[in-house]
Amino acid sequence: MYDLMIVGAGPGGIFTAYEAIRLNPDLKIGVFETGSPLEKRKCPIDGKKIKSCIHCKTCSIMNGFGGAGAFSDGKYNITNEFGGNLYEYIGEKEAIELMEYVDTINCRYGGKDTKLYVNTDPSIAKKCLQHNLHLLKASVRHLGTDINYKVLENLYNVLKEKVDLHFYTHIDTVEHKDDGYTIRCKDQIFTGKVCVISTGRSGSSWMEKICSSLDIETESNRVDIGVRVELNAEIFSELTDSLYESKIVYRSKKYQDKVRTFCMNPHGVVVNENTNGIVTVNGHSYEDPSRYTENTNFALLVSSRFTEPFRQSNQYGESIARLSNMLGGGVIVQRFGDLIRGQRSTPHRIQGGFTTPTLKATPGDLSLVIPKRQLDDIIEMIYALDEVCPGTANDDTLLYGVEVKFYNMQVKVDSNLETCHKNLFVIGDCSGVTHSLSHASASGVYVARHLYGK
Ligand SMILES: Cc1cc2nc3c(=O)[nH]c(=O)nc-3n(C[C@H](O)[C@H](O)[C@H](O)COP(=O)(O)OP(=O)(O)OC[C@H]3O[C@@H](n4cnc5c(N)ncnc54)[C@H](O)[C@@H]3O)c2cc1C
Numbered sequence: 001m002y003d004l005m006i007v008g009a010g011p012g013g014i015f016t017a018y019e020a021i022r023l024n025p026d027l028k029i030g031v032f033e034t035g036s037p038l039e040k041r042k043c044p045i046d047g048k049k050i051k052s053c054i055h056c057k058t059c060s061i062m063n064g065f066g067g068a069g070a071f072s073d074g075k076y077n078i079t080n081e082f083g084g085n086l087y088e089y090i091g092e093k094e095a096i097e098l099m100e101y102v103d104t105i106n107c108r109y110g111g112k113d114t115k116l117y118v119n120t121d122p123s124i125a126k127k128c129l130q131h132n133l134h135l136l137k138a139s140v141r142h143l144g145t146d147i148n149y150k151v152l153e154n155l156y157n158v159l160k161e162k163v164d165l166h167f168y169t170h171i172d173t174v175e176h177k178d179d180g181y182t183i184r185c186k187d188q189i190f191t192g193k194v195c196v197i198s199t200g201r202s203g204s205s206w207m208e209k210i211c212s213s214l215d216i217e218t219e220s221n222r223v224d225i226g227v228r229v230e231l232n233a234e235i236f237s238e239l240t241d242s243l244y245e246s247k248i249v250y251r252s253k254k255y256q257d258k259v260r261t262f263c264m265n266p267h268g269v270v271v272n273e274n275t276n277g278i279v280t281v282n283g284h285s286y287e288d289p290s291r292y293t294e295n296t297n298f299a300l301l302v303s304s305r306f307t308e309p310f311r312q313s314n315q316y317g318e319s320i321a322r323l324s325n326m327l328g329g330g331v332i333v334q335r336f337g338d339l340i341r342g343q344r345s346t347p348h349r350i351q352g353g354f355t356t357p358t359l360k361a362t363p364g365d366l367s368l369v370i371p372k373r374q375l376d377d378i379i380e381m382i383y384a385l386d387e388v389c390p391g392t393a394n395d396d397t398l399l400y401g402v403e404v405k406f407y408n409m410q411v412k413v414d415s416n417l418e419t420c421h422k423n424l425f426v427i428g429d430c431s432g433v434t435h436s437l438s439h440a441s442a443s444g445v446y447v448a449r450h451l452y453g454k
Pocket of ligand 1: 007008009010011012032033034035062063064065066069070071072074075076077083169171172199200201202203206263273282283284427428434436437438440441
């Protein structure tokens, strides 16, 4: 009988375990993770023998110790303006304090020499506003992919001494018993007094089944569709040198839709992302200057929400991503100039361009994949950004598609992130409450403190 069972070893699960042990070192804690330990997480794509995604049963990029963020850029945004709405449950002040606390832990375990960017330059915000672009306020700790990994390694070394870490253990069911919870995987059963579920985005369909089996209410959430933009780093240097990552929101004139920049990676690389067998695009960058590229990349995303009779926002996003996979065999890349002229990009046109792609994607035509509404929104925002960072709308700016941000449905939890079942908590991205490293981690600390005192 565990005192605390945690399903999922992403940031949410790790920080729940870390804080619980700190508050009460005598607790018997079990963490159950479908993926592997950190050092065994290896994506088989090597660019030589295996060039593209072979759809492994468990994706090493998304699953395993460290969760979806293990190979990410490690940008911990300290803000209530994006990354989730944890503050709606626990209050704005507490949410920020918890994110700051997570930052101190990350610094203690390897991140202390990394930079915390604070968005204080009013001249940039003013310049953006003059072109109907709204710069959101945030502090960003950029760990970088390399230091992020080190921090996880160090946290792993702390936890492995004090917590039972069960890897390759995919939890199939969660049952409520009188004295706690029983969770089952293929050949084992575990019991515990308290159960915290933190299965992230990759566990979204699983979470849906668990909610239905335990009669926990859910609501459909949004899906974000867009492209990853890659351009010469100089073009965005005014923003990235002082802010590192700027979150900018634009309201399109034509549809009045909100379009936003997301996950900006100065001198970074564009990468494939595999979500449940569908290949989409993402990006990251390294803290180590020797690994810098000449390019900066960021996503431009448009949110879509659906109501009756269609509620499956994620399926809508999946269908669009599948279409790009069908036409391009994976991710499609197109020069902005080609898109505007209504012509597909070809390998010849991409090679002849002045921006060298950092991801090997199929040159093609994104207008055959992305719905008109979202594409028009994105093109409008590129022209608006061109006013602030001239060069954004250059012919050679590369657009990779599609980038899709899937969100979990919103799980009904109270202000303690507890479900209608006592001692069953749903935190992190699988709750629909968070969608970032800092918010997911903070939600874990919050629940641990709620359970075991401050
Ligand atoms: C490529 C990439 C880059 C990103 N970059 C950033 C960034 O720079 N900044 C940022 O804020 N966010 C970033 N994100 C998002 C961020 O990684 C997530 O918001 C965060 O990891 C969510 O944490 P979590 O603990 O809720 O879930 P996850 O990190 O997804 O962890 C959930 C874990 O649960 C496990 N699991 C799932 N189902 C089961 C089951 N049934 N049984 C057992 N285990 C299970 C999974 O294997 C996984 O390891 C990025 C995401 C990706 C994919």
